[in-house]
Amino acid sequence: MFTEHTTLSDPVSDQMTQALDHADPGLAPIEQMPLRVQIADRIRRAIVTGRLRPGAALVETALAEQMNVSRAPIREAIQILEADGLVETEAYKGKRVKPLTVREVAETYEMRQVYEVMAVRRIVERGADVSALWQPCHQMAEAGAAGDRVSLVAADERFHRLLIRLADHDLLLASWNSIYLRIHQIMALRNDRRVPLADIAANHPPIVRALDARDGELAVALISEHTRSLGDFDPASIVEAPA
Amino acid sequence: MFTEHTTLSDPVSDQMTQALDHADPGLAPIEQMPLRVQIADRIRRAIVTGRLRPGAALVETALAEQMNVSRAPIREAIQILEADGLVETEAYKGKRVKPLTVREVAETYEMRQVYEVMAVRRIVERGADVSALWQPCHQMAEAGAAGDRVSLVAADERFHRLLIRLADHDLLLASWNSIYLRIHQIMALRNDRRVPLADIAANHPPIVRALDARDGELAVALISEHTRSLGDFDPASIVEAPA
């Protein structure tokens, strides 16, 4: 077990949870997270879904009143987000959602590529079983056929997260998660429709096949090209003025 | 400018600063860091120098009294260290210096290798000027000849940090810094005397030469072997029982 930091487990289905649709948990252990974590999760989701845009001010007193808690857990939550690299503080002036610069976006995608290449190398070296990767692949294909972009993106994330997991490297996973938060945010902001859905779905199976065949060079080349292409983007589409 | 997080700027010369030996700063801008940052720096240094060993309890009230501040900045400082991955929290039970497992140590060094390889690749691709790397090289040679292990390790860190800087990639630098904190800690704890000083010093110039010659393959191979060898260590030398 790691520390208490959460992992943004469920990016989908958010406020649709009513009082009716959750099955009776019986007497299963009741999970209680510190307030700061719950708060951090909420704000984080607001940021990575684009509801809180880069540059938006986060005022402790306002958030405290809004969520009906004191400032202390709000402060701590924001500090968590600061460590995530999503929030920026200027002493005695304010905290705000960190503005995205073109450079940061590029660096983020480059880092992601390095992480995924590292994962692929490890998977090949260690001979891990990659058959589980087929499931998200199929889901992507279905979503692509149905033209359901949201489901496809969700399946894509599952694919890549699973790929990282298969590398069996906790530090890599943590680093990738941290990076992927920002990727989430970027995708939410730029809402890019250029690449056809079917293409995205079609990119993944060859990777799995190469991994399965233990063809390290090919697998690295494929994942490298795949993640690199994601970094090509329209610079003006998202970025606010740096200052 | 980044946020306010510090960078453990000066690992050496700590408490030797008396009231006399600092030159008159004139009317230069007086730097004031939030208490949490000063506190975090102190505790961080204590951890990475091994003065606070893995598993050691960090009790907020005790630290608050000891440093003569309230618990609030202590809490926030500890939270920073938690984000650094140096401290671990268990709700309502306590905070302690995160125990080091064999696996974590191995993963840390593997991650460092990936980062440095990435840096070398970027340096070669971008044709950065690497002549500045000679200075720490020479310092290492001198320290090696004088048998001064401390100076040599310090110069070694300068070499590698500069190498990362030359890659001109902020996110890489931040990630490397985070990793290197733990490396600091590990080195402080295991105090390993196996590798001869001269060998360490001798390993670096070939890397600079390869970079200078834009021989990417050779440079990657050299840095890869260099950082990999550091990860080979005596497992029993540092690790406490995981639980």
Place this chain on the structure above:
DNA sequence: CCTTTGTCGATTGTCGACAACAGACAATTT
């Protein structure tokens, strides 16, 4: 008109006190 100084509102920084919780140990009951 320009410069300097004072004041004000907004925000974060810090503090001291109290509440909630986990674990250990004693008291009670059977």
Place this chain on the structure above:
DNA sequence: AAATTGTCTGTTGTCGACAATCGACAAAGG
């Protein structure tokens, strides 16, 4: 004696209030 319950202690979690700082604007003085 064993099991259950109560209690106590150490620690973190949360709160409300106050202090410090910043930026902007008004006010005073030349």
